[in-house]
Amino acid sequence: MSSRLKDVAARAGVSVRTVSNVVSGSAPVAEETRARVQAALDELGYRPNLAARNLRAGRTGVIGLAVPELHSPYFAELAGLLVEAARRRSWTVVIDQTFGEPDAERRLLADTGGRLVDGLIISPWSVSPEDLTARARDVPVVLLGERDPHGAADRVAVDNVLAADQATTHLIETGRRRIAALGLQPHLRNGTAQQRLTGYRDALARAGLTPDPALERTVTALHRRDGAEAMTALLASGARPDAVFAFTDELALGALHVAHEAGLSVPGDLAVVGFDDIEDGRYAHPPLTTVVPDKRQIAERALQCLADRVYSPAPGVPPLDVVVPHRLEIRGSTGPAVR
Amino acid sequence: MSSRLKDVAARAGVSVRTVSNVVSGSAPVAEETRARVQAALDELGYRPNLAARNLRAGRTGVIGLAVPELHSPYFAELAGLLVEAARRRSWTVVIDQTFGEPDAERRLLADTGGRLVDGLIISPWSVSPEDLTARARDVPVVLLGERDPHGAADRVAVDNVLAADQATTHLIETGRRRIAALGLQPHLRNGTAQQRLTGYRDALARAGLTPDPALERTVTALHRRDGAEAMTALLASGARPDAVFAFTDELALGALHVAHEAGLSVPGDLAVVGFDDIEDGRYAHPPLTTVVPDKRQIAERALQCLADRVYSPAPGVPPLDVVVPHRLEIRGSTGPAVR
DNA sequence: CTGAAAGCGCTAACAG
DNA sequence: CTGTTAGCGCTTTCAG
8 A cells, every 4th residue: 555754764774854855855865874764665656645745734735726617718718828827836636616696706715714725826717805804814815907096805817907997998999989898797795897897988978988887788697698688678679889898708708709690790780899818709709899908917927926825924015906908909800990 | 824633622722533523524523622623723724735635645636637638628618528537426537638648648657656636538649559558657547539449448338330320311311412520530549530431431331332542542640720721632533522520529620611612502502510519510611511529428427437436445346337318409400402 | 874753633532 | 420641743952
């Protein structure tokens, strides 16, 4: 079966202390002894028991990642990048899905007391950042996709207000005047949708366009089907939009689908902009103009925040607010208007 | 700081044993004592230390999931379902991405000796099942997406040959005669592509159609871009297909994209079938006909296999070969041919 | 440079 | 029903 340090020591005729030194390199070992120990190590196929090591060290080398749902392309991609970045630091990632349920999000934080994880990266939906961080008892937490200034934990996010403003401004520049905002989520507490709405309204105001409540559409979730439903309702309402700024690419793709079914030409009759830069958007018809957050950097910076908190016990350091760059990528879905 | 069993015991004026009993319920405790202990537990916000518990129990309650890449919609969705199913069993899932690299896949199995995980679910690409399972030293392994009969570990998969046959037969029934197979991967060792090719050829043979090597196209990876490249090459080759059976939905969507750009009407000029039923397929233009594997059941059965191996130490049980149901979902991309 | 031994927090066998 | 205690496998202090 599986061999312990003690077994290796017996086989090499040394003490466990020496074997431990060979394995960890924490103290010098005579060349001859080392060779003998190494041979025993190899023969027995020794693997350290992580549980014992963790118990001793008080650290696990595991971090938790909580996303609302993994089947969303955006979160899947982000999770992939985080796992990759963690691996580079020799960390393991356990993933949990909250489905945006307040209880799941709260329970998660309560559970961290179990020390399975050294830290937690969480992308909250239902629960407000304040509520979440108040519960993070013992481990450092990094919040994703937030820009709430009243922070009690590190945050990593793009500048949603600015990005939404740029996306809307781009639509205005292609000659659109009746631009719909698709993706309001007044029931959610994470603030992201609110920030994108603010950017949208800012852009309209700057261009001297009066916001029309009929063009601001609420969704319950952020999938293609929600985008499709909202778009159907928008068209049925008689609001006659000439452009749509969808708060996520998935919503935009749902809207695009409905526009096609309704016989609208894109971008001739209707321009569409999304947010997130998921891969499907690049292969849509036409390819989807979108706000591209630097996801790789989101992952990298989030992990950096965690590393700093976990390995540098400096309790005085105030919460960081990391703003990650983004850019607007213009593709076929926002060509000039045709009348 | 964080409190131990000993602290709670001191506060409640009992021994650690009693506190442990209250926490785990493994032995009866007098009602009065229990109340006192519970109060102490609550006041101190006690959380068991998982590392210590694991060291003691020899089990971690953590299972590993290794997928090639998380940003693939199919794997993302599957991972989500597995995490969900694991949660129902109070298991935690650590996720790793292999990117199909042989070294990553092998290292993963070598590492399992560290006992971070009680079991491993792996979806192999580069490494053959035999190679993989030979390395699984101490923990049970479940293979996903395989149907190799020479098994040394449990497997869970759909019947790829049958499914591919049905997809191809459906195309034949809509009047197609020059059906391309898109997605051969001779460099991979996992056998899935080979099985789908077999099913494709079976269907052609049954219909009395002669296979045309020019219609069988190889890809290096399974993303939209690979499907697009293969489709471009196919059209440029002058092979004049009237249908495409793509081995994954992502490939199919890439092919669809190229078909549109080339001015082909779908399904009039070209019918397209995919495999996997990823969400984007439902919102494509036209919606993509596809083979729908029962992913929820794949997740459920894989976990069941692991649970049986981990909790029922019956070394004699031979490897299971679980075949999960699938169906062909016919959508707009495979209407009747128009000439 | 190497050995002996304490102890991380928890569970369970063994008393009482 | 409850207290005492050994020990899971590892790291590390203290001696030698």
